[in-house]
Amino acid sequence: MSPSSALSPQARDEALATMQGLSGQPELDVLVVGGGVVGVGTALDAVTRGLNTGLLEQRDLASGTSSRSSKLIHGGLRYLEMLDFGLVREALQERGLLLTRIAPHLVRPVPFLYPLTHRGWERPYVGAGLALYDGMAMLGKTEMGLPRHRHLFRRQVARIAPDFKTEAISGAIKYYDCQVDDARLVMTIARTAAAHGAHVATRVRVTGFLREGERVVGVRAIDLETQRELEVRARVVINAAGVWTDEIQEMVGGRGSLHVQASKGIHLVVPRDRIRSEAGFIVRTEKSVLFVIPWGRHWIIGTTDTPWSLDKAHPAASRADIDYVLGHLNAILREPLDHEDVEGVYAGLRPLLSGESEPTSRISREHTVVTPVPGLVMIAGGKLTTYRVMGKDAVDAAAHSLKTTVNLTTRDSITDRVPLVGAADWETRTNQRVLLARRSGLHVARIDHLLGRYGGLVDEVLALVTERRSLALPLEGAEDYLAAEVVYAVTHEGARHLDDLLTRRTRISIETFDRGVAAAPGAAALMAAELGWDEARTADEVDHYLRRVEAERRSQRQATDQEADEARVSVSDIV
Incomplete structure (x- = not known):
């Protein structure tokens, strides 16, 4: 009988029993630590290559960064200005895969206006950037799946977005990206991994590593629902703990070369009727960019980009953060919004690979994979859109370890051709x-x-x-x-x-x-x-x-x- 995708209470019990070796099943080839988008993406990649795979998450699926993003699947237009062409091209290719093949039921197009505030040079400059953006998307392995950008004059902008201040602009460029409910994407990837045979258990905290000499051969953990201690053995452990990466490195004596800096981003949610517009906006600020994103019967507005060194499980948005976002939003609206218009606020932490003195808004969203000790692979950095590539790279590193230690040859990644559950019909x-x-x-x-x-x-x-x-x-x-x-x-x-x-x-x-x-x-x-x-x-x-x-x-x-x-x-x- 083929495995079910259902993450039921019974499925959790069975997964824990299997991972502990209580059900007579063979030892795990790969154990993934972390149930964010990178962790579940890694588990899916591993299990679809034929590896016996388990995943442990200390809280809930997507309970950290992966439920608190801008909820965009995008190439990262601002990275073009940083000349990070490789990252943009890779992200646009993944955007196309998600929209047309992997998760067409969850990922949907969203239109944006890029307002032009400088006459003369700005329209050709931004237009050239968006032409490059569209061109990179069209050169990918899949069809672009989205309309191409188009230039608008002030009167057209006023028709599309009546509540947008048009007095200070000469027009805008309309372009398309995609959005997704990030937490639902993570949960659906986890269910897809389970459907292919992965063992998934949440509310299990890893407390240490099992060692044989220098080699990591599994983890010690505690089931937070029962307070029962357990051991899970695996040929390779892959850490995908995001902003908790440094803590995991401490468990192996501080060995590891990843230095992750947490950057806080906050978002506001307001009712859709507070801003009359058929499209979202992207507006430059002195530190980053402000997105005003259509979200069903709501708008999501953000984000900030500031260092955070306090509680990682529950990052908090301050009044100063909220005022900052509202201030920049009101600068472009005819009718300003205030705190009373805000339905929801959420704050998340981006796990950025830190340079020693760079501001967080300039640190790259690229990812890195390292193997600090035999049997342990660590991955950090990256962004929501490129989770699949990160998972592939992490399992490639694990496959190298499996080849050299137990002579197990692993097949290449196929996740670019594996639709998520719910996509087929x-x-x-x-x-x-x-x-x-x-x-x-x-x-x-x-x-x-x-x-x-x-x-x-x-x-x-x-x-x-x-x-x-x-x-x-x-x-x-x-x-x-x-x-x-x-x-x-x-x-x-x-x-x-x-x-x-x-x-x-x-x-x-x-x-x-x-x-x-x-x-x-x-x-x-x-x-x-x-x-x-x-x-x-x-x-x-x-x-x-x-x-x-x-x-x-x-x-x-x-x-x-x-x-x-x-x-x-x-x-x-x-x-």
Whole structure:
């Protein structure tokens, strides 16, 4: 029987038993540490090459950097100005693969306006850059999948974006990139890896390495759900811990040549009706660029780029950060926005390979793979768009180790040809959207919402609705989502806590003005029925979530990073 893609509670138990050698299965070839986009991408690459693969994540899938990005799949237009042509070309090729082959159900085109504020030289200068950008995309292995850029004059900009100040511009250039729900991408890659036989377990913290002489032969870890200590042996361990890379290096005595600097980026979420525009914007600031990105019935606005040396699990946005983003946004809008217009705020940390004295906005997003000791591969740097290449490079390094130590020959990467789960039947189900609506009793708009989140896996969600009609109801307090989506998140998507559900499996925590407070009791009750929580445990989950929201709100009123961090860390993880 082929493995299932479902990341159910039972699948977690089975994965842990297998990784510990309790089920009679052979020792792992590769163990990946870290459940962000690079970790799950590495696990998928390894398992599809025929390697026996496991993955451990100390919190939830995408709980760090990979759920807190700008949610763009893009080439990185600003890296052209840095003359980083190789990075841009590679990212554009990956953009095309994701849009047309790997994840067409999750990745979608998004239009942007690049305003022109200088007469004369700027239009040909920016136009040449965007022509190069489009040209690089068209020279990739797959079709570009997006319209080419076009020049607009001021009057055309005013029609497309009535709320944009056009007095100070001579026009704009409209171009296209792509976007994705980053946390959903990570979870879907993990499910795809599981579907091909990878063993995936979250809420397991690695505490040290198993050694035979100099060689790393596995890890010691603790199951945070049961507090049980365990050992997992593997021929090669690949560390993909992002901003925690330095801590992992300390576990091997500080050996390793990667120096990762955390850079904080914050984003604001505001309702779509606050800014009238058919396209997003990209605006240069004195430090970086500001993106105003369409996001369903919302806008995502960001980002900042500042060094961060405080709590890595829960980076905090200060009032100064929020004021900075609002200030730059209001400089281009006819009707300014203030704090009352902000639905959600989130902060994430980019794991940048640090130069000793460079500002974080200038440090490259390229990645590096090293093998500090035999049996251990470490990868850091990179960006969301190029996760697949990073995974390939990490497994290439692991394959070299396997060849030299146990004479195991590994096949080449095939992940450029492996669609993620949900991609296969997505177009068919999209064509059948009206039929699906009739059969399920749901509105066509609701079917469209489900198709955009699950692709061809929509059948599994609709099966829940058919079996239990109460799950066809909207989730109270967050009516964009169905009750069925909460249950499905537990049974198929690895959600183990209320925080997992409200912040990552859905984006309720940033898409509602109350940050998901009203939705928390109903969602917890649905999860309790699937996870066997009693009333006390269910109340604890709700109480923890409410305290987490209040800590975030308090941190966002503080003037400095230090004060914001102190406010945020007052509520730690529930485990």
